[in-house]
Amino acid sequence: MIIGFDAKRANANFTGLGNYSRFMVDTMATYGNEHKYRMYIPKKCKNALYDSLLKHKNVASIQPRSFLMKRCKALWRTFFIKRGLLQDGVQLYHGLSNELPVGIHRTGIRSVVTIHDLIFLRYPQYYHWLDRIIYNYKFRYACRKADRIVAVSECTKRDIVKFYGISPDKIDVVYQGCDPVFAQPVSAEAKARVREAYHLPDQFILSVGTIEERKNLLLAVKAVEQLGDVHLVAVGKSTAYADKVKEYIEAHGLSDRIHIIHNLKFGDLPVLYHMAEAFVYPSRFEGFGIPIVEALSAGVPVIAATGSCLEEAGGPRSLYVGPDDVAGMAAAMKRVLGDADLRREMIEAGKAYVVRFDPKRLADEMNAVYLKCFDDSASSTDEERFVQTSSNIRKKIARYIPFL
Numbered sequence: 001m002i003i004g005f006d007a008k009r010a011n012a013n014f015t016g017l018g019n020y021s022r023f024m025v026d027t028m029a030t031y032g033n034e035h036k037y038r039m040y041i042p043k044k045c046k047n048a049l050y051d052s053l054l055k056h057k058n059v060a061s062i063q064p065r066s067f068l069m070k071r072c073k074a075l076w077r078t079f080f081i082k083r084g085l086l087q088d089g090v091q092l093y094h095g096l097s098n099e100l101p102v103g104i105h106r107t108g109i110r111s112v113v114t115i116h117d118l119i120f121l122r123y124p125q126y127y128h129w130l131d132r133i134i135y136n137y138k139f140r141y142a143c144r145k146a147d148r149i150v151a152v153s154e155c156t157k158r159d160i161v162k163f164y165g166i167s168p169d170k171i172d173v174v175y176q177g178c179d180p181v182f183a184q185p186v187s188a189e190a191k192a193r194v195r196e197a198y199h200l201p202d203q204f205i206l207s208v209g210t211i212e213e214r215k216n217l218l219l220a221v222k223a224v225e226q227l228g229d230v231h232l233v234a235v236g237k238s239t240a241y242a243d244k245v246k247e248y249i250e251a252h253g254l255s256d257r258i259h260i261i262h263n264l265k266f267g268d269l270p271v272l273y274h275m276a277e278a279f280v281y282p283s284r285f286e287g288f289g290i291p292i293v294e295a296l297s298a299g300v301p302v303i304a305a306t307g308s309c310l311e312e313a314g315g316p317r318s319l320y321v322g323p324d325d326v327a328g329m330a331a332a333m334k335r336v337l338g339d340a341d342l343r344r345e346m347i348e349a350g351k352a353y354v355v356r357f358d359p360k361r362l363a364d365e366m367n368a369v370y371l372k373c374f375d376d377s378a379s380s381t382d383e384e385r386f387v388q389t390s391s392n393i394r395k396k397i398a399r400y401i402p403f404l
Helices: 008-012 017-031 048-055 067-071 073-087 129-145 154-164 188-197 217-225 240-251 266-275 290-297 310-314 326-338 340-357 359-372 382-403
Strands: 002-006 036-040 059-062 092-095 110-115 148-151 171-173 205-208 232-235 258-261 278-281 302-305 319-321
Touching (some): 008 036, 048 059, 110 359, 129 154, 188 266, 205 217, 205 266, 205 290, 217 232, 217 240, 232 266, 240 258, 266 290, 278 326, 290 302, 290 340, 319 326, 340 359
Parallel strands (some): 036 059, 110 148, 205 278, 232 258
């Protein structure tokens, strides 16, 4: 089968949706090598992580072909990409980041969309009103027109059903894994290098994620404030909320114990996880929470917030507290730091739990989703469905050729 990916985020983003997109392309190309994959991007950005995907012989990168479409990138991705998909013989298109081309359901090409979260509907105060309108239109349209929907967690699946009235039978939950590098041992030399480069203390609690209001870093800061000589290292992109956090840190004399890093190199992140005594993720709401999987893979005890899907990412032996419970967060930190037996149990249980996010397993689950898209002819063989789809593609190409 020839499978097309909306790879804009894989090429243009270095966190979040970009990580997910690159992970899925790499995983499917590695373990689903019976297929051919085409990554469609509106323009090429400098990104070594994206370029590394092209090491797979069954993966290609495709940009707009005509001069006009190269100038009108947004229109190409939303409307006119369908012509290229038909021309390339794509049989299934996967929107990796919440959206699909308009009208793809009329081309004969089957489609899957991954919905990461509907936080903009749950917490509208965190989003500009215009962004909410655009997101709501794109996400709702994709959910209604896709042959199958992939939700990154059971929590996201429930929200799709609740907010968009989609049948749960149309939605499959396929989790995201993390780069295997997080589970690999780290040398003492690497730890010493990172500690010196970022001026870090010998022992600390780690938090990773964009420093924005929803991520709720201030809860962790206030909890550390109650614990005496405990350090917190927070890694993430800065927003206006980061200024609020820094103001609190300075006003309460915590500057020597709270270390905020905005410019961490990706190669240093696994090292940082392995250096941490514990990992804290106090976010009020997430679609999944991949940093938790990274921490567990690295053998770090996790403390996270209740209220969304973080229990799915962290498993039953991680600790969870309310997103406004400063005393509870401080108590959880104190337990993990002070109880060696608990730490050992949490580390062992965490490593056993993250096996469910093994890339091979996730590739098999995603491939099963792809095959469901062709189940409308339940009595047909795979070969018959392939012939039928190929015939539809040829007819569509014939229709569009005069306009190419």
